Amino acid sequence: MVAGDSGMESVFEWSTSVMNVERRGATEPSLFQADGVHVLTGPIYVEDAEAGDVVAVEILDLKPRPNQDGKTYGSNAAAWWGFHARNDKADGTPYYPGGFMGNGSDPTLPNDETVSIYELDPSGEYATLNYMFKWPFLTDPKG
DSSP: OOTTOHHHHHHHOBOSSOBSSTTSSOOOSOTTSOOOOBTTTBOOOOTTOOTTOOOOOOOOOOOOOOOTTSOEEEEEEESSOSGGGOSOOTTSOOOOOOSTTSSTTOTTSOOOOEEEEEEEOTTSSOEEEEEEEEOOOOOOTTO
């Protein structure tokens, strides 16, 4: 989904020693901080816009962005973010949401965030699920 797209590779490069874009989409630790980089929402450049300006946006056209192989992928994260996810787990055990990754500050607790990767059909009418995975625990260069 990202491999081969140098712009996206730069945004998503993250290891214990490198994080090219800090907070790319994350909203914690403070909801009052900017959201960082997001492939859909920006930041974007608006010519002649200045801080404090209100910008109205009308989307006239929206097209998939195929990769170098002509395929278009998307992803979805299913986690505790939102009212709908604050129910008991499927096996009946209570679900206690914690911090950003759903496990609070205790790394021994399970992480219930699941990411789905899907491929958009060239017709643009539907997508097919390719695979799903549990979001791993990550340690960024700042610890």
